[in-house]
Amino acid sequence: MEKAKNDIHKTGYGTYVLIWLILVGLTIATVTASGFNLGDFTLIIALLIAAIKSGFVINIFMHIKFEDKIFKVFLGLAFMTLLAVFVLTSFDVFFR
Amino acid sequence: MENADTASYVDFYHAEGKHKGILSWLLTTDHKRIGLMYMCSMMTFMLIGMTLGVLMKIEMLTPGKTIVSAQTYNAMFTLHGLIMIFLFIIPGLPAIFGNFMLPLQIGARDVAFPRLNLLSWYFYMTGGIFAILSLFLRGGPIDTGWTFYIPYSIRTGTDVILPLLAAFILGFSSIITGINFVTTIHRMRAPGMGFFKMPLFVWSLYATAWIQIIATPIIGITIILVIIERLFQMGIFDPALGGDPLLFQHLFWIYSHPAVYIMILPAMGAVSEIIPTFAKRTIFGYKAIAYSSLAIAFIGYFVWAHHMFTSGISETSRFIFSLLTFLVAIPSGVKVFNWVATLYKGSITPGVPLLFVMLFVFLFSIGGLTGLVLGSLATNAHLHDTYFVVAHFHYVMFGGTVMIFFGALHYWFPKMFGKMYNEKIAKWTIPVIFVGFNMLYFTMFILGYEGMPRRYWDYLPKYQTLHVISTVGSWILVTGIIIMLVNLINGLRKGPKAPMNPWGGKTLEWTVPSPPPVYNFEEIPVITHGPYYYGGEEEK
Ligand code: HEM
Numbered sequence: 001m002e003k004a005k006n007d008i009h010k011t012g013y014g015t016y017v018l019i020w021l022i023l024v025g026l027t028i029a030t031v032t033a034s035g036f037n038l039g040d041f042t043l044i045i046a047l048l049i050a051a052i053k054s055g056f057v058i059n060i061f062m063h064i065k066f067e068d069k070i071f072k073v074f075l076g077l078a079f080m081t082l083l084a085v086f087v088l089t090s091f092d093v094f095f096r
Numbered sequence: 097m098e099n100a101d102t103a104s105y106v107d108f109y110h111a112e113g114k115h116k117g118i119l120s121w122l123l124t125t126d127h128k129r130i131g132l133m134y135m136c137s138m139m140t141f142m143l144i145g146m147t148l149g150v151l152m153k154i155e156m157l158t159p160g161k162t163i164v165s166a167q168t169y170n171a172m173f174t175l176h177g178l179i180m181i182f183l184f185i186i187p188g189l190p191a192i193f194g195n196f197m198l199p200l201q202i203g204a205r206d207v208a209f210p211r212l213n214l215l216s217w218y219f220y221m222t223g224g225i226f227a228i229l230s231l232f233l234r235g236g237p238i239d240t241g242w243t244f245y246i247p248y249s250i251r252t253g254t255d256v257i258l259p260l261l262a263a264f265i266l267g268f269s270s271i272i273t274g275i276n277f278v279t280t281i282h283r284m285r286a287p288g289m290g291f292f293k294m295p296l297f298v299w300s301l302y303a304t305a306w307i308q309i310i311a312t313p314i315i316g317i318t319i320i321l322v323i324i325e326r327l328f329q330m331g332i333f334d335p336a337l338g339g340d341p342l343l344f345q346h347l348f349w350i351y352s353h354p355a356v357y358i359m360i361l362p363a364m365g366a367v368s369e370i371i372p373t374f375a376k377r378t379i380f381g382y383k384a385i386a387y388s389s390l391a392i393a394f395i396g397y398f399v400w401a402h403h404m405f406t407s408g409i410s411e412t413s414r415f416i417f418s419l420l421t422f423l424v425a426i427p428s429g430v431k432v433f434n435w436v437a438t439l440y441k442g443s444i445t446p447g448v449p450l451l452f453v454m455l456f457v458f459l460f461s462i463g464g465l466t467g468l469v470l471g472s473l474a475t476n477a478h479l480h481d482t483y484f485v486v487a488h489f490h491y492v493m494f495g496g497t498v499m500i501f502f503g504a505l506h507y508w509f510p511k512m513f514g515k516m517y518n519e520k521i522a523k524w525t526i527p528v529i530f531v532g533f534n535m536l537y538f539t540m541f542i543l544g545y546e547g548m549p550r551r552y553w554d555y556l557p558k559y560q561t562l563h564v565i566s567t568v569g570s571w572i573l574v575t576g577i578i579i580m581l582v583n584l585i586n587g588l589r590k591g592p593k594a595p596m597n598p599w600g601g602k603t604l605e606w607t608v609p610s611p612p613p614v615y616n617f618e619e620i621p622v623i624t625h626g627p628y629y630y631g632g633e634e635e636k
Pocket residue numbers: 145146147149150152153173174176177178180181184185240241242243486490493494498549550551552570573574
């Protein structure tokens with residue numbers, strides 16, 4: 001509990017605005033990248049940018065960075081599931 | 097221990113609350129009342145669904161038109177599927193028995209978020225009402241089948257968006273329940289109750305809750321995408337606009353396969369409660385059963401494309417998904433063997449709930465094994481989209497989950513209502529249900545094997561005999577179910593008072609009076625034994 005109390009003050013409005021600007025920047029990057037024909041990499045790059053964006057949102061906006069370990073474990077589990085689902089889907093998409 | 101017969105306590109039906117009359121239900125935060133509200137609404141939907149099923153079977157008595165037009169038939173199987181899946185069997189056991197029993201079984205006074213719990217019921221009702229409303233809108237009742245497959249679902253003139261929204265809202269209800277249960281199980285267990293001293297029903301609710309939390313958002317997003325596609329023709333799924341219709345099938349089944357484990361896992365949990373109670377013996381392989389729930393939940397995420405073998409997905413993925421599908425049989429087998437081992441040399445009382453469990457083991461085994469037939473690539477090509485599939489999923493969902501729904505109802509009825517039903521009549525409904533069920537659905541295996549496609553209103557004359565047997569079976573089955581329900585209602589109205597622990601169960605819900613007081617436990621119990629302790633050495 002002590003730990004949580006101290007952490008509340010860690011993120012100020014400045015950080016939130018900064019993260020928001022980064023997110024806007026990355027969105028522009030996604031839109032720009034979709035204009036080029038990168039073949040099979042189109043998908044991977046789009047997913048990569050999306051992953052970075054969600055990393056910021058989850059850690060800062062959703063405050064997971066400052067939470068107990070158990071929440072990180074749960075989130076990690078959900079993330080691994082999602083990853084496995086992507087890999088399995090790719091066996092269809094890339095071998096069709 | 098206090099005695100149920102002493103009048104020294106006020107049960108939750110009669111306790112003074114902030115509100116009176118109907119409001120004491122609609123504004124309640126008591127997990128027991130919420131469980132009962134779910135029960136009333138869900139049983140209503142179940143009866144509507146069954147009526148539709150019986151009407152469909154009457155239509156199939158003769159080739160061509162018997163009572164309804166082809167278009168009406170399409171709407172009927174869609175609605176039947178939607179109601180049974182989204183309004184009955186997915187919320188099913190967790191929302192009713194989970195809500196009522198979870199806090200009791202772990203020695204808590206309520207769930208972690210009682211208000212959120214009430215909200216989930218309102219979401220559930222909103223979803224249900226949307227689904228019903230959509231029948232009376234412009235396009236008429238939806239006719240896509242409960243699977244909403246693209247491209248038909250963006251082309252059909254019937255109203256698709258409102259039923260989709262209904263499913264979306266029902267998804268939220270499901271997620272909220274999941275979050276509530278995970279938090280409750282982590283934070284509110286009685287002192288001394290480690291994870292491995294929890295009743296197995298609680299374990300199954302825990303595994304189920306994780307599926308609800310992780311898988312349900314996917315159907316939510318998919319639904320939004322279909323609505324966008326239908327309204328704005330974006331070209332996400334529609335092949336005519338450059339979209340990928342298989343993408344929809346992937347997304348749909350990434351949720352809907354794990355969803356079948358949302359349906360069956362809590363039922364398996366209830367089985368693990370009923371068997372030790374009626375065998376008077378601790379459960380065999382407690383940890384194996386607990387872990388197999390998690391294993392089923394986990395593997396269940398990675399088999400979804402077995403619904404798509406004939407859809408044109410890649411050869412590689414067909415091979416992989418067929419293999420993964422076979423893996424699910426292992427943890428399921430672990431459970432069945434442990435149940436049988438528990439019964440072995442037990443001192444068995446053939447009570448009504450145990451008879452329902454027997455019915456379940458028999459019917460679910462047929463359903464599960466025919467699942468493997470469908471999971472093999474070669475046989476799947478022959479059987480896909482035939483009545484074989486219809487038979488298979490009724491055996492697992494109806495023969496599996498719904499039979500245990502009935503079993504759990506008979507098991508916990510005395511606790512929930514403080515009354516007993518007539519056990520003799522209840523026992524007699526079981527053979528009736530057994531005969532009706534197998535006549536209704538076993539014929540469908542043969543029909544499908546011989547080539548009768550599912551979702552067809554018309555058929556060749558050679559299929560008629562089997563269809564007639566099947567239809568007569570549906571009447572027998574429904575007769576059995578009606579007798580069962582009337583018997584329960586009679587018990588409710590004028591049954592004798594139920595004792596605190598009619599079956600000799602060992603879990604905590606049997607240590608409080610029937611029906612329980614508002615806050616369940618006068619004093620929170622301290623746990624020293626495993627949940628099914630009948631004396632002797634305990635498994636480590
Ligand atoms: C009285 C009981 C029931 C009867 C007579 C019945 C009958 C039927 C029939 C005739 C069909 C359509 C077959 C076709 O033309 O393809 C069907 C489909 C279906 N049933 Fe049942 N059923 C009953 C109970 C249940 C239960 C309890 C569940 C689930 C818990 C269920 C779930 C479904 C689903 C998901 C479909 C597929 C709908 C679709 O194709 O979109 N049914 N049922």
